[in-house]
Amino acid sequence: MLYRETGQYKTSYAADSVIFPIRQDRIGVMIVLAIAFVFMPLMMAFKIPPFRNDYILLAILLPFLILSLAAIGANILIGYCGQISLGSGAFMAIGAYMAYKFGTGISEIGLPPLPIVVSILLGGFSAAFVGILFGLPSLRIKGLYLAVATLAAQFFFDWVFLRVKWFTNYAPSGSVSAPELKFFGYLVSTPIEKYLVALIFVTIFALIAKNLVRGNIGRQWMAIRDMDIAAELMGIRPLVAKLTAFAVSSFIIGVAGALWAFLRLGTWEPLAFDINRSLELLFMVIIGGLGSILGSFLGAAFILILPILLIVVPAEIGLPITTETVSHLQFIIFGAMICFLLIKEPLGFARLWQIGKEKLRMWPFPY
Amino acid sequence: MSDTPQTLLSVENVTLKFGGVTAISGVSFDIRKGEIRAIIGPNGAGKTSMLNCINGFYHPQEGRITYKGETRERMRPHVAASQGIARTFQNVALFRGMTTLDNIMTGRTLKMKANIFWQMLRIGPALKDEIQHREYCEEIIDFLEIEHIRKVPVGRLPYGLQKRVELARALAMQPDLLLLDEPMAGMNLEEKQDMCRFILDVNKTYGTTIALIEHDMGVVMDLSDRVVVLEYGRKIADGTPDEVKSDQKVIDAYLGVPH
Numbered sequence: 001m002l003y004r005e006t007g008q009y010k011t012s013y014a015a016d017s018v019i020f021p022i023r024q025d026r027i028g029v030m031i032v033l034a035i036a037f038v039f040m041p042l043m044m045a046f047k048i049p050p051f052r053n054d055y056i057l058l059a060i061l062l063p064f065l066i067l068s069l070a071a072i073g074a075n076i077l078i079g080y081c082g083q084i085s086l087g088s089g090a091f092m093a094i095g096a097y098m099a100y101k102f103g104t105g106i107s108e109i110g111l112p113p114l115p116i117v118v119s120i121l122l123g124g125f126s127a128a129f130v131g132i133l134f135g136l137p138s139l140r141i142k143g144l145y146l147a148v149a150t151l152a153a154q155f156f157f158d159w160v161f162l163r164v165k166w167f168t169n170y171a172p173s174g175s176v177s178a179p180e181l182k183f184f185g186y187l188v189s190t191p192i193e194k195y196l197v198a199l200i201f202v203t204i205f206a207l208i209a210k211n212l213v214r215g216n217i218g219r220q221w222m223a224i225r226d227m228d229i230a231a232e233l234m235g236i237r238p239l240v241a242k243l244t245a246f247a248v249s250s251f252i253i254g255v256a257g258a259l260w261a262f263l264r265l266g267t268w269e270p271l272a273f274d275i276n277r278s279l280e281l282l283f284m285v286i287i288g289g290l291g292s293i294l295g296s297f298l299g300a301a302f303i304l305i306l307p308i309l310l311i312v313v314p315a316e317i318g319l320p321i322t323t324e325t326v327s328h329l330q331f332i333i334f335g336a337m338i339c340f341l342l343i344k345e346p347l348g349f350a351r352l353w354q355i356g357k358e359k360l361r362m363w364p365f366p367y
Numbered sequence: 368m369s370d371t372p373q374t375l376l377s378v379e380n381v382t383l384k385f386g387g388v389t390a391i392s393g394v395s396f397d398i399r400k401g402e403i404r405a406i407i408g409p410n411g412a413g414k415t416s417m418l419n420c421i422n423g424f425y426h427p428q429e430g431r432i433t434y435k436g437e438t439r440e441r442m443r444p445h446v447a448a449s450q451g452i453a454r455t456f457q458n459v460a461l462f463r464g465m466t467t468l469d470n471i472m473t474g475r476t477l478k479m480k481a482n483i484f485w486q487m488l489r490i491g492p493a494l495k496d497e498i499q500h501r502e503y504c505e506e507i508i509d510f511l512e513i514e515h516i517r518k519v520p521v522g523r524l525p526y527g528l529q530k531r532v533e534l535a536r537a538l539a540m541q542p543d544l545l546l547l548d549e550p551m552a553g554m555n556l557e558e559k560q561d562m563c564r565f566i567l568d569v570n571k572t573y574g575t576t577i578a579l580i581e582h583d584m585g586v587v588m589d590l591s592d593r594v595v596v597l598e599y600g601r602k603i604a605d606g607t608p609d610e611v612k613s614d615q616k617v618i619d620a621y622l623g624v625p626h
Contacts, residue, residue, distance in 0.1 A: 013501040014494070211489040216472075216479040216496065219465065223473050226462035233422060234540065235448030235477040244483065291464060 095254025099123030127254025289350025474539025
């Protein structure tokens with residue numbers, strides 16, 4: 001009854017093509033943003049339960065935000081343009097290490113340490129550049145073969161950041177630490193501040209991504225995904241469409257990688273961006289919903305939060321099981337849920353959400 | 368048809384081979400500006416291959432294709448699109464995951480000029496593009512009477528409507544030459560009548576030249592100004608519907624000859 005667009009008339013095409021054409025959706029998004037930007041930080045600041053310690057913030061919210069951003073990037077390539085990629089972890093690594101290099105200055109070319117926001121964005125651009133290079137084969141190869149080609153990127157960059165000492169500023173241990181996190185002269189150190197920085201980045205990039213996918217370039221990506229021959233006959237150049245998808249996707253993933261390294265890890269080594277990270281992002285995209293920005297968030301939430309719940313819940317209700325059993329159970333339940341979900345709804349949570357909304361619009365009438 | 372027929376496209380001695388198989392051998396015909404030209408023939412006669420040659424998807428080994436006075440060598444399909452050739456497909460080739468409106472908007476893609484940075488923010492030229500081209504697409508949506516399915520993903524539409532959306536998408540390109548590959552295949556009588564009406568309307572209203580492949584002879588004879596008949600990759604007849612209808616070779620091709 002509450003969720004219905006009856007009586008909301010659009011009198012211009014501009015009004016009809018906004019992100020949330022239904023008023024109730026707009027109100028909902030405002031509430032979510034208000035909670036994320038104002039309510040949550042206040043709860044954290046005053047340590048109101050469940051924010052008694054930083055656990056929820058550092059172990060759940062911060063990773064959720066940053067991985068959502070990476071999932072948005074992966075979704076642009078995999079979900080919107082239909083190019084399967086297993087190299088997302090590598091692009092996160094490129095973003096992280098290049099942001100680190102720009103943030104600490106590149107002495108060989110006399111580049112001083114750059115401001116942190118600039119470094120993060122340059123990290124993203126570096127990833128975009130490499131993304132374009134590894135996207136070139138996509139013109140010739142499709143599907144699983146492309147996945148293998150992007151897998152090559154993953155292993156190549158794992159090796160590069162481990163062996164080429166230049167990227168780690170010749171650190172003997174091979175691990176590097178983020179430069180001082182000064183955003184426009186303001187030093188970010190507490191978890192709340194990190195959370196807010198991540199939130200700002202995610203909000204901006206989610207908006208940009210949404211604008212792209214509902215614009216001309218997004219339609220080109222989807223056309224290539226759905227029927228590449230017809231797309232070409234409409235005047236879309238496959239190479240351009242695919243490479244822009246690779247570039248935009250890698251850029252966003254690169255920025256997410258830099259944020260992950262700087263805000264979440266602080267000190268990291270190449271292992272942080274290995275093949276598992278790539279697979280994790282792929283799962284997020286598939287489970288959340290291919291071709292959906294909202295789905296990226298839902299997928300990230302599912303992949304991150306379910307394992308934590310599987311650990312916390314048995315402990316809370318006092319089940320006498322060992323930690324070993326818990327970790328095994330976690331794999332079993334997690335795998336089963338993924339299988340179940342993909343059989344029941346191959347288009348992921350985003351589709352479920354959409355179906356729910358369509359039902360709600362009719363409720364309480366059957367049609 | 369205009370008083371002085373002007374040739375829009377001419378096909379001369381085109382031969383297309385796939386390895387040892389000759390799909391089209393030495394076919395010539397022309398398409399005049401503003402006419403509806405039908406290409407008919409039994410299955411495997413090379414009709415679709417002919418369309419694929421015209422819009423640059425296949426490259427004939429021999430022969431010349433002259434479009435708007437320009438003879439071309441090898442051409443990519445997207446170049447053909449930018450020169451104003453649009454087409455629909457025998458088996459619907461819509462973008463299934465996109466809504467009807469998005470599918471039609473894709474037809475405007477060549478006319479949208481805003482760069483990616485404007486598109487990111489969806490302001491200025493990008494927003495202007497979106498709204499301006501939306502207006503044009505809405506005109507076509509009105510024209511083809513598909514207002515009610517504007518926001519429905521095309522994968523969920525029934526077949527007849529999908530065909531109509533495909534026509535809409537091709538029309539959105541404002542083509543000079545529209546290639547229709549069996550626009551009425553698998554339709555019921557009512558849908559066929561609608562489609563015929565749309566094809567005639569498109570031809571009259573927008574002055575679009577149409578090349579049409581169709582198996583329903585009633586439709587072909589009623590709609591088209593001139594008909595070319597192919598059999599086994601060769602042209603066996605060319606002329607007005609009445610001439611073609613009474614041509615003995617055409618009758619043989621369709622009905623078979625006693626041995």
